[in-house]
Amino acid sequence: MCAQSHLHDSSHTEVSVARQSPNRPDADEPEIDADELEADELDEELDDDTPTAEGAAATGDRSLWTDTRIDPVEIALPSGVGLTLRAYRLSTTLTPTDIGEREEDLFESRARHAVPEDDEDTVIILDDDFPAEEDEDATEEIERRGKHERDEDEDAEADEEEDEEPAEDVPAFLTYKGQLLLFKNAESLVAFVRSGAPNDLAQLDTWDELRERIQPADVAASEEDSYELDLVVENLRGGHDSWDLHLLIDAGEVARDLAYALRLQPVLTALSPGSPLDDLDEALRSAAGGGLGAFRGRRRLKKIGAQQASIGWRTIIGKISAAVDWRD
Known part of the structure; x- marks a missing residue:
């Protein structure tokens, strides 16, 4: 009995030593609970989804803008890149920006005197x-x-x-007294919105909700709301073969919106139906549309003078830039 007991104890000791052998990678590590591991991984995922300074662009959270029907917009001008806000509302619900204090439009004055009496x-x-x-x-x-x-x-x-004639949706920007408010960063834009300072978007029915909820992380313009007006003239000067169709089409869209919201009549006239720049816009859209229309659009573009188009756009961008109030 003693011999058998000794052999059993010896065998048990060898098994125990084998289980604690340093050659096994997890020999000295405690057992990990599967539920705890799953909980830790979930916490890490939640931490990764927490909005940061990069904001909505990283998380894709645009609930604030969807709820308020106001969007952040990024506009690049020759003088810099700035952020602002834009909304579309029925024309019957908006009061236009007050341009009473804006200086007399010299461009409009010259155009008026250039018209012959006949x-x-x-x-x-x-x-x-x-x-x-x-x-x-x-x-x-x-x-x-x-x-x-x-x-x-x-x-x-x-x-x-x-x-x-039903009322139609028209653009409204973060403007005040005929000037577009552009901010160098998201923090300064948010500080302005929360301050309660007067502006033309304050008349919107969702403005108070925006003031309460907006955070710097929310202010990230989507790709379709980012416009590079600073590249337009240079691109047009490069010649027909180098024209960036979508760059120029987007520039036309935002220029019309800004001209309407800021009441820049010379810009509206320059882009009005039947004008040379409107013909350019139609040809660009045809060329970008694909199919037979794209072929015809490219042929129409070849007939448009690059120098004339660049001069026209330089004037438009100059008029818009003159109506900008930069905020740090």
Whole structure:
């Protein structure tokens, strides 16, 4: 019995030593609970998802902008890159920015004096229904009735137009007294919004919610809301083969939005339907659209003078830059 007991003890000791052998990598490590490991990994994932200074661009969280229907916008101008805010609302719900204190627009003044007197709008009405010869009384009666009927028709048409034309969405930016407020960084933009300082977006129904919730981490413009106006003139000067279609198309879109919001009439006129720069925009869109339309668009682009286009855009960017109020 003693011998057998001794052999059993000896065998047990060898097994124990084998289990604690240093040749086994986890011999001295404590056992790890699977539930604890899973919890630790979950905590690490949550830490990684916590918004940082890089903000919404890293996390993809745009709930603030979706809820308030206001978006951060990044605009690059020759004088620098800045952040601002933009929203689209019905024109009937917005009060335009006040440009009463803005200096007289010299460009508009020069354009006004450049119009020859012979080019002033003149309306000539020709009425072939009038008889060639009539007595004076009959003529006066016809003219009186005709004027009365025309006035009634014009009033009716005006009323119909007011009833039929629905209000449309128009752009509004973070502006004040006819100037665009551009901020060098997200922190300064957030500080301005929270300060309650007067601005034209304060009239929006979601502005108070934005003031309460906005954080620097939220202020990250998406790719579609980033515009490089500083590259437009240089790109146009490079010639047709080097034109960046999407760069120029995006520039046209934001320039129209800014011109409307800032009430820059010369810019609106330069980009109005039928203007040379509007023709350029249509050709760019056709060329970028693909298919047969793209071929025709490229042919139309070849007929547009690069120098003329670059000069026109230089003027537009200059007008927009002059209406910017930079904030640090």
